[in-house]
Amino acid sequence: MLSIITEKTKKILISPKFRNLIFVLFIIFLSVGLFEALILSPQDYLQSDSVRIMYVHVPSAWISLGIFSMIAFLSLGVIIFKNKNFVLISKSLAPSGFIFNLIALVTGSIWGKPTWGTWWAWDPRITSMLVLFLFYFLYLLSWKLFEKNKAVKISSYISIIGVINVPIIKYSVDWWATLHQPSSINVLSESTIHSSMLVPLFLMTAAFALFSVLIFLMKYNVELIKVKNKGLNRI
Amino acid sequence: MNLDLFIMNGYGLYVWSAFAFTLFNFLVLYKVTSRQLVKEKAKFARKYESLNSDKVILAYKQSTNRTFVRTVADKI
Secondary structure, eight states, X not given: OHHHHHHHHHHHHTOHHHHHHHHHHHHHHHHHHHHXXXXXXXXXXXXXXXXXXXXXXXXXXXXHHXXXXXXXXXXXXXXXXXXXXXXXXXXXXXXXXXXXXXXXXXXXXXXXXXXXXXXXXOOHHHHHHHHHHHHHHHHHHHHHHSOHHHHHHHHHHHHHHHTTHHHHHHHHHHHSOOSSOOOSOOSSSOOSSOHHHHHHHHHHHHHHHHHHHHHHHHHHHHHHHHHHHHHHHHO | OOTHHHHGGGTHHHHHHHHHHHHHHHHHHHHHHHHHHHHHHHHHHHHHHHSXXXXXXXXXXXXXXXXXXXXXXXXX
């Protein structure tokens, strides 16, 4: 049963039609999202137009956290079930997570200058995001430095250790006194952000999520073709 | 021309540089991954082409190989 599901999922993941559909959806969501974020959405009464940086900073941070959590979850599966497909999926997710983490750090720094008067502060939220960036870096580096079997183990352990940092990032604004503002969007309680800003934020989040899916699909194909190339040598 | 969109009450440089940095990274990541995919597909096509007919039948039995053969058909 599991093998049938895996085969069907694999078929979707390597389908060029599915990849093209994701690309088209990404372009649509990005175009509408950019128009909403840069033109239609209002200024903030305190931060004025600098609040627009939120539309690239927040989705990037969310997605980088989500991807790292997924990698850690799959890595646990790799260690317990020795599932090779989990290895390919987690390895293919890492590049986009890394780039989204970088975008979150840099755009946060750009936002920090007009808001706090500094490009960088060793604040709990910012520092814990930097730690996540280092874990992403170590994860990707392990694939470059070690041979395959060793890299599978080392990268899995890096992600599992690194995921401890995810709740620290999430709750850093509640646990410590920090420059960073607390969460404006809450799943369990009412959000403190107006709908005129929520719409572009969700459109940009959807666009960024679609982009990460697109990169994942392309990278998954790269990794799978590498495996198949080795397989052709053995026939 | 409405310059307000670019100036953004004095925050234009910060806002536009944040958006430009994001889109630049998207473009670079897309290009790099796309180039890797083209390279691996070409390698697959070369290897598949070099197989003898018996081995081609054997390789074609795998559904993943069939999908990749279809996507690189123009190169074989």
